[in-house]
Amino acid sequence: MTPELTPAQQRMLEAYLRHVSAEFETQRVPDAMASMVATPHVMLLPVLDGGYGREQVAEFYTKRFVFSMPPDMHLELLTRIVAGDHVVEECVMSFTHTQAIPWILPGVAPTGRRAEFPVCVVVKLEGDRVAHEHIYWDQASVLRQLGLLAPASLPVVGAEAARTLRDPSLLHSQVAERARGAARAPTKPKGGTQ
Numbered sequence: 089m090t091p092e093l094t095p096a097q098q099r100m101l102e103a104y105l106r107h108v109s110a111e112f113e114t115q116r117v118p119d120a121m122a123s124m125v126a127t128p129h130v131m132l133l134p135v136l137d138g139g140y141g142r143e144q145v146a147e148f149y150t151k152r153f154v155f156s157m158p159p160d161m162h163l164e165l166l167t168r169i170v171a172g173d174h175v176v177e178e179c180v181m182s183f184t185h186t187q188a189i190p191w192i193l194p195g196v197a198p199t200g201r202r203a204e205f206p207v208c209v210v211v212k213l214e215g216d217r218v219a220h221e222h223i224y225w226d227q228a229s230v231l232r233q234l235g236l237l238a239p240a241s242l243p244v245v246g247a248e249a250a251r252t253l254r255d256p257s258l259l260h261s262q263v264a265e266r267a268r269g270a271a272r273a274p275t276k277p278k279g280g281t282q
Contacts, residue, residue: 097170103216104175112163117149125217134227137191152190158183163207166253177209180250181225185234192230203233204247 093101103123110119121142130138130145137152139145160183167178182204185193210222228244231237237244252258 093170099216100173100213101170101175103213104211104218107218111149111154112157115154117146117154120149120154121146123218125214125219128219130221130223132191132223134225135192135194137194138221148191152194156187156189156191158186158189160184160186173213175209175211175213177211178253179207179209180253181205181207182250192225193234196234196236199234199236201234202247203230204250205229205233206250206253 107120107123110116110123124142124145127141128145129140130148132138137148139148162182164180164182165177166180167176169176182202183189184202185196185199187198188196205225208224210224212219226245226249228237228242229246229249232244233246248258
C-alpha cells in the first residue's frame with residue numbers, strides 16, 4: 089500500500105509535473121521558467137551542463153535541452169519519492185542517436201545507435217516552484233552503447249544496467265557473465281620491462 093501524500097506534498101508534486109510537462113511535452117520554455125524560483129539552477133552532472141540563475145537556465149533550456157530531443161526519446165518512471173521539499177525519481181531513458189543531443193553528448197555527431205540507461209533526478213522545490221534539478225546518469229554506459237567507448241578495456245556496462253534495474257533477478261547472471269569475462273581476459277605482468 090502506497091502512503092497518501094499530504095496536501096503540501098500533492099501541491100509540490102503537481103508543481104513538479106507542470107515543470108516536466110513544459111520541458112518534455114509542450115516544450116514551452118517560458119512555462120518551464122515560470123514554474124521555477126527567482127534563482128534556479130539545473131545541473132546535469134555527467135557532462136557539467138545546465139545553468140545557474142534564470143538567464144543561464146533559460147539559455148540552457150532553449151539552446152541545448154528542450155529542442156534537442158530525438159523523436160523516440162522515452163523516459164520510463166520506475167520510482168518516485170516525494171518527501172520533505174524534494175522529489176526524487178529513478179527512471180530509464182532511451183533514445184536512438186539520430187540527432188545532436190548536446191545535453192547528453194556535447195560535440196558528438198549522431199551515431200544512429202540506440203541507448204538505454206538509468207537516470208536519477210533530484211528536484212528541490214520551494215513551495216510550488218522548482219528550485220533546482222540535479223540529474224545523474226552513467227555516461228560511460230551511454231558512450232559504450234553508442235560505440236564511443238571500447239567495452240573490453242574498461243569495467244563498463246551498457247543497456248543491461250537498465251534491464252537489470254527493471255528486473256533485479258537478472259543481477260546474478262550479469263555478475264556471473266562479468267566474472268567469466270574477467271577470467272578469460274589476459275593479465276598484464278606486474279612491473280615494467282627492462
